[in-house]
Amino acid sequence: MPLDTDAVLDRRQLRRKLTFWRVAAGLVAIAGLAAVGFFGARSAGYFSARHVARIEVKGLITQNDEMRRMIEAIGRDDNVRALVVNIDSPGGTVAGSEALYRALREVAAKKPTVAVVDGMAASGGYIAAIATDHIVSRETSITGSIGVIVQFPNVVQLLQNVGVKVEAVRSTPLKATPSGLEPTSPEALAALREIVTDSYQWFQRLVKERRGLDDEQMRVASDGRAFSGVRAREMRLVDTIGGEPEARGWLADRGVSRDLAIRTYRPARRGSLPFVNAVAAAVVDAVGLSDLGERLRASAIVAGIERSALDGLLVVWQPPTP
Template identity: 45%
Template sequence: MTLETDLLLDRRRLKRRLVFWRVLSVLIVVAAVLAGLRSAGLEPGEAHIARVSVTGLITEDRKLTEAINDLATDTSVRAVIVSIDSPGGSVAGGESLHDAIARVAKAKPLVAVMRGTAASAGYMVAVPADRIFAREATLTGSIGVLLETPEFSGLLDKLGIGTERVRSGPLKDEPSLIRPLSPEGKQVLQGLVNDMYDQFVGMVAAGRHMDADKVRSLADGRPYTGRQALSLGLVDAIGGEREARAWLASAKGISTDLPVEDVSTEGFARSALSGALAPMFQEIWKTLVSQSVSLDGAWAVWQRSGH
């Protein structure tokens, strides 16, 4: 054989080895994923309890809202735990989560578990729950709406900076950063706040089965501890997720043996790598890399062009 023929045959053998190792690596990863899901009790389609975490500042979150909506029709979800640790956020963001949670609560058992803080919009998302649990020291309540804006006209005057305005209507620039709020502007903004406040009160009254006037007497913006909120009827019991699961078992017949799966808006691969399956994937990676000296194709399986 000529040298070129030998090189061609070697290249073909190398390609076959590359294909073999690519296929083997994919099979290893798939097997690892399935094994991880089984060990975590999270096989696709297996009955479980879904945990929705609402943390930090609440804003409009389309992905989370859609993920919550999907729980209502997911036959593998037997119940839902909404875990809250939030000081609140935008009214619209709280409303979207509230409405999604309310839809799920109509379809299957749903409990809310308040952690350190579940105030304002953080309380709003809890009220559709069948039962609300809070720690004695949880800060909750703070039912109300706030709208504020800074105003720098005094500073601009001191600096000798003037401003001009051209507007289509007398209220178009209300509120403004560069001039005080006019009486008419303040009246309009107060009307907006009052309307959103009435919506908030209505959500609490409906979710807690309370008279709207009773809610208004509690909704002056102040926060309550979990223990205070319990005495006022804003929460149902003192406790955390353990107590919530016990209640689901006794009141709704939801087995305490069911695994709990966190609802995620991330892709599966990212969630798996950042969760319980991370050590498993790391071991697979180490195994493949350790063979790269003697098995040319193993390293090439994971190599990315441009890296």
């Protein structure tokens, strides 16, 4: 039975409304994706104007290729006029600290760099600080702890108590020693001490060259102690007492305008796509949750995972735990 005229007109009007809202929804989605893409690209460094870069060295320092590549990109970017390195770290592995030091020195060869010790720049954290041209510290910050340590548990007595004996066939007596599963020979301890001494002398040489200390000053500064910011200033381990405003003042004296915006750079998450990570960061910032990632990284769970991954020689300061 044919439809009357009113019914046909109603259907056509409904179809037009549905089409309108579908098109509108599509345009809104496209605009949203474009906005997120724009802010993500800007976070990744595209469309950038001249600015001061800020990076954060927090927690335990280990080998981090993402951090190294990010620092190298900062060094190549002509829009980055200077680099501020915010440090709050007790140190980490010797190899990771050396890699970070070398990356920062490459940037320092091209543009002014300044370290700001927010809470702690001890041991490997201090290696990162001396890679910059100028060090600013809080009065109560902890710094120094110039030294190297390697630790391993010796569970020989425990194994004996439970009736377990570990046998080993070695190509040479010092292969894979000390192991902690058998008594440590004097020769094994001597070989390990030689490695520690080599790394310690490398650390001392960096401090002496970068801070211009004489032999007596080095003797006092490098006995393994940590120092407050005030004491470190007296010992010439840091340059200025203060925070980021003092760092910007030092940069201004070197022609880097205080009016330049400061932009925080963060390395891409390991195993993630850099652009996707930048877009996600932009979305989180847009909804006011910019501190969420930092809280997670600083959580005890993450710190425990990082700590369990440490192996080999360490340049790290850690208060004794019960």
